[in-house]
Amino acid sequence: MLIRFRLNGETREIDVAPMRRLLDVLRLDLRLTGTKEGCGEGECGSCTVLLDGDAVNACMVVIGQCDGREITSVEGLGSEKHLAPIQRAFVTDGGAQCGICTPGVLVAAESLLRRNAAPSDEQIREALAGNLCRCTGYERIVESVRVAAVERATLARSKTSNGSPASQRGTKSGAPQ
């Protein structure tokens, strides 16, 4: 079946069996191996990608359901030369150790920050509750997301700073991510 979707900002059209998992199509067909498989059953979050902006587990989505939709994998967050704020923060603030959980955590965190520019620690923990990490003990991950939020806000200010007031949009606290 011919399936057409936007992937990391580009339109893609592929001919694949529609019941294959999005995770396998990304890794095996499209060679985007940033998205990892841990449990294969929705528990660990290492396969997290954005589907129309929301964090989902790519191991539970079949590719046929992605027709006409927008997908962002970890490769779509930034490039090796230009890391996204969330990626930079994980490097500078120790959010990654062995790294197996990291792509999924980055994508889940990115999804949070797009909806909530200044999340509380509790909101960060809730948004990442579906991502298991065996190494960091989570403190460094939460810290990295906090740092990324500040950097994103600074970037947003510098982009809008040609005369107009700084736009620092905060989402109402308690609003779901």
Place this chain on the structure above:
Amino acid sequence: MTIADLSSMLFDRVRDLSALCTRVGELSDEGIPFVLLAGGTDWMVEQEMREPLASDVFPTVIDVSQMGELRGIRLDGDILRIGAATRYLEMRRHPAVLERAPLLERMARDVGAIQIQARGTLGGNIATGSPAADGVAALAAFDALVVVKSRRGERHIPLSELQTGYKTSTRAPDEIIVAIEIYLPSRNATWFWRKVGTRKAQAISKVALAAIAEVQGGQVVRCGLGMASVAPVTALLPRTRELFLSTRLDAIDDFMIDKCVESDIQPITDVRSTGPYRLHVAKAVVREFARSLGAA
């Protein structure tokens, strides 16, 4: 692990609900197994866990996740209608849910984690029919109606008449779950949600209680209870409910509550918890609900 079977399965999409009814009817006539795929958060796990299938029993998979008639949330007076393919995350974000049915928002927040909430639906929760289903427990508290449709037409099944035993129901296999309708309690009604699991996220309930009550002058005039993981079906705690409806709040004490809960459920011991612990927690959460209403 049998994910390999997936690529051999047929994947189908239909134009609208009426075409879906026809298609499902035809598949039933021909004896071809089928699956209505919504979020896949139950069904995909089943595929991962089961033994490989013989190729002649591969189901036809029909994607319902994007079907307009199965999606969306609508408030019509005091009736809240939620499409069966509406995702938990949409419920958490919808103003009508936040304002008029905060119990649903609170329940949805406790389903799995954000990735599960971004995919999972009430239709899937009801159809899977697990006694641990958090969504079904919350709908039970509202005495919700389940709107189902097939070639034979549409009907409304009261939640209390849906489940007949462990994962069995009065819904025919070719009846598609279209929506859930809730007659909302008054704005000042009390609602209650308590989920007890091994950890905060990604945990299947050991016990969960959803409850609502309307109180007038010290007397409960509307009450609904739904408890997960304490019986083969979602427990409606009829005797406990009757206690609330028949006795003034200041005359209800812990002893009366315990007696009613004990006669309503006989929870079992399984991998997640023990029968005695479940009964202990069940009584504790009902007492807590009673206290939130102002009982003795």
